[in-house]
Amino acid sequence: MTRELKKMLFKDIFPLYVNKVERKGHTKQELIEMLNWLCGYDETDIKVCIDKNIDLETFFMDCPKLNPNRKNVTGTICNVKIQDIEDEMIQDIRIMDKLVDDIARGKKKQIWKS
Numbered sequence: 001m002t003r004e005l006k007k008m009l010f011k012d013i014f015p016l017y018v019n020k021v022e023r024k025g026h027t028k029q030e031l032i033e034m035l036n037w038l039c040g041y042d043e044t045d046i047k048v049c050i051d052k053n054i055d056l057e058t059f060f061m062d063c064p065k066l067n068p069n070r071k072n073v074t075g076t077i078c079n080v081k082i083q084d085i086e087d088e089m090i091q092d093i094r095i096m097d098k099l100v101d102d103i104a105r106g107k108k109k110q111i112w113k114s
Contacts, residue, residue, distance in 0.1 A: 002090055006057040011050040017100045024104040034099045038092075040064030060092050070095050077101070 018028050035041050040063055041049065049059055060066070070092065074083055077094045085091040 002087055005093060006089060007055045010054050010056060010059045013056065014046065014050060020100060021103045024106070026103050026106070030103050031100065034103060035096075038067055038070055038096060038099065040066070056093055057089060060089055066092065073098055 017031055021031050022028065032041075032043050032046060035046060039060070045064065054062070073095045074081070075098050076082070077098050080094070082091060082094050082098060085094055
């Protein structure tokens with residue numbers, strides 16, 4: 001499962017994230033704001049990632065700047081506590097999933113401002 005998750009294409013995941021947040025009354029811009037906070041990607045960078053067909057592993061390895069405060073994101077995703085995930089890249093992917101869930105639920109975190 002770990003390898004499969006890392007090899008998923010960002011271009012396949014991003015529209016699912018957009019649909020999820022928009023279905024719950026939130027915006028693509030909120031999603032982009034979160035990705036900027038988490039990884040340092042802006043909207044143009046995200047379009048490039050989609051156009052280049054990069055996988056999630058490359059998305060995180062090549063990101064402009066992983067926010068060190070991402071480690072303050074806690075919670076459970078897929079019945080696993082984020083802080084208990086040993087593989088750092090999988091943990092980062094799950095942090096991204098958690099933050100998307102938070103946007104969809106209207107729990108926009110103040111942590112993004114740090």
